Amino acid sequence: MYKELHKKYIIFFLITTLAFILRFYLLNDHNAWHDEWHTLYVSDPSINFNETIQRYLGDKGDTTLTEFYPVLYLFILKFFFHLFGYYDDIGRVFSLIFGTLIIPLSMYICVKYFKKENYWFVGFLITINPFLIWQSLEIRAHSLLVFASLINLIFFFEILKKKKLIIIFLYFLSSVFLLSLWPISGPIFIGKSIYLFQQYIKNKKTFFHIYLLFILIPITYIFLNLDYLILNIGRDYHYAAISKSFFYNYHFRTFFGSIYTGGIFLILFATLIIINLRSILLNTNFDNILFYIIFFTYGSTLIYSTVRGADIMSPKYVIFLVPIILIIISNLIDNYRYKNICMAFLILVSLVNIYNNYYNWPIKRPNIKYILSDLQSYKIKTIVSNENDVFNNFLANTYNYHKYNFRLFKKDEFKHNVNSFWFICQNYPRYAYGNLKRNEIDPNCLISFSDYKKTKTIKTKDMYILQFEQIRK
Incomplete structure (x- = not known):
């Protein structure tokens, strides 16, 4: 037992170190662009709270542009700048930290809650995923979003297993934080709700402490973010319109860094879902939580974009799906005889992909x-x-x-x-x-x-x- 645990610690350390190196290596060559310039301008640590809010609401000195994502990330980044210095690269280091930490978190989920020995496979694929590497160097909230989503998922798994007050409280805090950081993470909670409903229908299990939390969390979120919600309800435009390509690539092209790699992962993912559809509908294991999160994230963003006419279809907005998709793929192929061949193939495809696209950032920036x-x-x-x-x-x-x-x-x-x-x-x-x-x-x-x-x-x-x-x- 001790040797096995020691081996896991070593694997965790080696893969996490590789993830850090792949991200840190690009730090010196990475430049900022328009969106990140605005992030820096608003999160200036030398200005007071009111000035930060004014900049957030649109006062950009000689120009005007409102920031429509939540202000929470900007205040966290502002504090980080205050501690470590107000440079663009410090903002990237902030993202890099959380972009690296998502690797051990994802492997931990595989080991702790799915009892999988191929956790290293998930960790390695996330480590060399170009999209996650690039976003780990953006002065934006996306890496922190993935980290917060995985932390929240871990706490949810825990409160399903036990009713410890400290875990319940931490889940409540992480949920309010996640929604306040990124409201488009809301479908994560819809997916969890569907899982709880399935547990009640199939197994007659009730989780009254979680039901209460699912009432308190949105109430607390609305109370803390009412001004932000009012600001966004009045919006008549968004930046990420629906494109026809969404209906045949479902963000996988962006999620995996290229058309070909995205296509391979999408075909495999869809095939595995179809083959296992019956068990997904009938079983009530933890895998279903991940399935429902993916399904309702796609569905909610698509419905919101079409019904309200407010396009929120950028892959970056739902970047938290990437590790979840990879965990599901890993879990499903682990049940098949030729799993080692499949894993070797995906690793080879991913290595070729990162070799070809490591420096190929999708948005070109002034050097x-x-x-x-x-x-x-x-x-x-x-x-x-x-x-x-x-x-x-x-x-x-x-x-x-x-x-x-x-x-x-x-x-x-x-x-x-x-x-x-x-x-x-x-x-x-x-x-x-x-x-x-x-x-x-x-x-x-x-x-x-x-x-x-x-x-x-x-x-x-x-x-x-x-x-x-x-x-x-």
């Missing part, structure tokens, strides 16, 4: 890290920008900006009191335009300064940079 490293070699420390406050705040809070002692001025605040400077401008960035205007120059980037002459032009895929030197009289 600010490289640009600042390149500019510092010219020994010119002054940067002038005509970009908005959100971008300028991001630029001024990158690690390389401080490392190389740059000074940033907005164009209308520049005093013309230096011998030379850089003018930096976004030139039809790919995150907004794709490659449609890659050969064009944004008119806002074509600029001149009195008493200065242009001496150098640097054009990257997203930025247009000019060097100016003072005209000697």
Whole structure:
């Protein structure tokens, strides 16, 4: 028994370490884009509570844009910045921590609640999943969302087994936290409710302590988040519209990093569900909780998007499904004779996938890290920008900006009191335009300064940079 436990600890440690390395290795090369710039701007640790709320509600200095996801993540990130420093990479480290912790949590669920010896298989597939790796480096709430979802699932499994007050209380707290962090996690609770109903119908089991919790949790959530709910009920637009491709890939293309890998996992997942449909409907084991969560997450987001006309169909919104899908696949193939062949095939497919797509982030970002490293070699420390406050705040809070002692001025605040400077401008960035205007120059980037002459032009895929030197009289 001791040797077996020791072996599991070693496997947990090795796979979790690999997950950390694969994510941390990309940290230095990873850059931010528009959404993350806004996250940084709102979660500035140097401003007070009211200013944070004003920025969240749309006050972005010289622009206006409301953040419609819950403010909870921003305050947590703000506190993290306060502790460890206000740099973009610190925000990525925050996501990286939770993006790594989902691996041991997923393996723990397999071992503790499904008694599976192929827990390492689930851990390894999650470790090398490109989508989860990429999201572990986004300055957004998605990695924390997956972590919180798995923690909440663990507490739910526990309160099904025993009525310890501390576990009930922790489940209550984790549920309110999860909903407050990401309301689209609501279908997780619908799936659990269906499981409880099935338990009552099939086995005449009642869980009055859980029924009470399922009344208290939404009441508490609404009480704490009433302003947020009112804000969102009044929305007349969303960012993630339904596409036709959803009805034949069900986010699997994004979940697994490519069309081919997503297709393989989708076909396998659908086949396993069809083959085991009878047992899913008749049995009342813990697997059913995961089935219902997946089914009602897809169903709820689709119904909400079509009936209300509020599109919430981004794969990132339901990223918590990825480890759940992999746990189900692992559990189902474990029942078959050729499970080792199937696992070897999926590992091979996943390894080829991560090899081909490790650096292939779906949203192309301005390579600010490289640009600042390149500019510092010219020994010119002054940067002038005509970009908005959100971008300028991001630029001024990158690690390389401080490392190389740059000074940033907005164009209308520049005093013309230096011998030379850089003018930096976004030139039809790919995150907004794709490659449609890659050969064009944004008119806002074509600029001149009195008493200065242009001496150098640097054009990257997203930025247009000019060097100016003072005209000697």
